[in-house]
Amino acid sequence: MKIKLLIFTIFLSGLSYAQMDSLTNYQEAKTYQAELNHEYAHAETSPLDEADLANFDSLPFFPIDLDFVVEARFEKFKKKKVAIMESSTARMPAYIIYGKLYFTLQGKELELTLYQSPDLIKVPGLEDYLFLPFTDLSNGESTYGGGRYLDFTIPEQEMVVLNFNKAYNPYCAYSDNYSCPVPPKNNFLDVLIEAGVQYIAHD
Numbered sequence: 342m343k344i345k346l347l348i349f350t351i352f353l354s355g356l357s358y359a360q361m362d363s364l365t366n367y368q369e370a371k372t373y374q375a376e377l378n379h380e381y382a383h384a385e386t387s388p389l390d391e392a393d394l395a396n397f398d399s400l401p402f403f404p405i406d407l408d409f410v411v412e413a414r415f416e417k418f419k420k421k422k423v424a425i426m427e428s429s430t431a432r433m434p435a436y437i438i439y440g441k442l443y444f445t446l447q448g449k450e451l452e453l454t455l456y457q458s459p460d461l462i463k464v465p466g467l468e469d470y471l472f473l474p475f476t477d478l479s480n481g482e483s484t485y486g487g488g489r490y491l492d493f494t495i496p497e498q499e500m501v502v503l504n505f506n507k508a509y510n511p512y513c514a515y516s517d518n519y520s521c522p523v524p525p526k527n528n529f530l531d532v533l534i535e536a537g538v539q540y541i542a543h544d
Contacts, residue, residue, distance in 0.1 A: 366410045369505035373404055388512035401510035401539040409505035409536035413444035415496045429513045430520040447532045469495040474524035477534040485514040485540040508537025
């Protein structure tokens, strides 16, 4: 065990800062995939129905691609405004428009709006949670037609990492028993993001 640890330490010490960042982002994505699979494999935390849960092995992930890990500039809005989102049902949830992320992907200057749930602010441990729903050119093809989500926390600095390998489907992709916010039009990205969770339609 000590020898393996020594070899790994030597390996890390020989990497550049850029390589270290890549290794961290890759490992974070792998860990996230494992955690998501664990969540979906257990009835108490899974959105899958009984039949799908019984046959569940793993979510269909795209291969981790570090080209979909970008540095973004975070801008917090000074004035709090509220957005009413559509959902997969008649429900119209309200979200605080918290801020924006500005970044470059596939040679295009893009931006995404971050939202905060007024309800989750009151939940211990989720006060810093931000909601990042988005759509892109993959929706309806290799990913869920209704768009996907990313989880985020209130940044402590201006520059942050945006890792699309952590993109996941809303629960509505797996069951009609949920009411899921629909990503607003302003969070459409005019690029093909084949990273994160794929979507395979039910027969």
